[in-house]
Amino acid sequence: MQLSNTSKYTIRILAYMVNHKDKPLISAKELSENLNIPYKFLTKIMTELVSVGFIESIRGREGGYKFLKKASEITVSDILTLFNDSIKDEACILGIDFCDAKHKCALHDKWIKSKVQLQKMFRESTIESIAGEGSKI
Amino acid sequence: MQLSNTSKYTIRILAYMVNHKDKPLISAKELSENLNIPYKFLTKIMTELVSVGFIESIRGREGGYKFLKKASEITVSDILTLFNDSIKDEACILGIDFCDAKHKCALHDKWIKSKVQLQKMFRESTIESIAGEGSKI
DNA sequence: TTTAATTACTACTCTAAGGTAGAATTAACT
């Protein structure tokens, strides 16, 4: 019961970029070293973030990445969805098909409460809002 | 962000056993067929549950499984812990080392609230309490 | 005493996530 490494890395990468938005571009090298994420794995993630339009890349010497979409418009929920890591609304916590209000699994009611709160939290956490504030990345 | 299949299966297995506690023993075959869990995978799980003392097995013809520990004393949290699937108290949601109240990760405060509620829910959900009530298993 | 039904053990296979390697491409700097 935890996030995938890819999601964790992505949240930290984007938060780092917000915290350094004074720089016009941030390189993969800088991200990898400062966030302690394997370089090759990081670049793979960055390419994906570019392809979905969250960030933009400038190739070649002095190149790097910058936001294409506003950090205030990218939520943690968006990131989890991108990497198929989100809590799907229809998915039963016990893996039962067609678990709903009429035909509940054993944990249904208790889980719903926690699930709703979690989803809300992920949706309301924009990258802009969670960065800064002297938090560790 | 979901439970492992092993945890899901185990919760359903034990809930089924509570719902059929009139029978002195329940076989792997019955569990596998009624819960739609692959037979060989199920027996592997059962052996593990026996080894940690949750249930007891009777081998040979007419054999099967029964509770050793009371269903009211086995919680969902116990099951998640057994299969290394629980939300560890010290583990940071972003995977940062030494993330705590003094040195918080970007999601720390928001995550803590959800985490505490989830953990409480898992701890308070005994197998006895979630079984029955006409719920699907 | 044999047979059938049962759990337990050992050893695989398959898949996806996580991670690595090397070369190709791009563009600024000298």
Place this chain on the structure above:
DNA sequence: AGTTAATTCTACCTTAGAGTAGTAATTAAA
């Protein structure tokens, strides 16, 4: 023009979870 620092592409390796296969061990019933 050549060098260098950067992203991108293609392909691979490793590991853990999920699931399968075959057989041994056990025990009640026939």
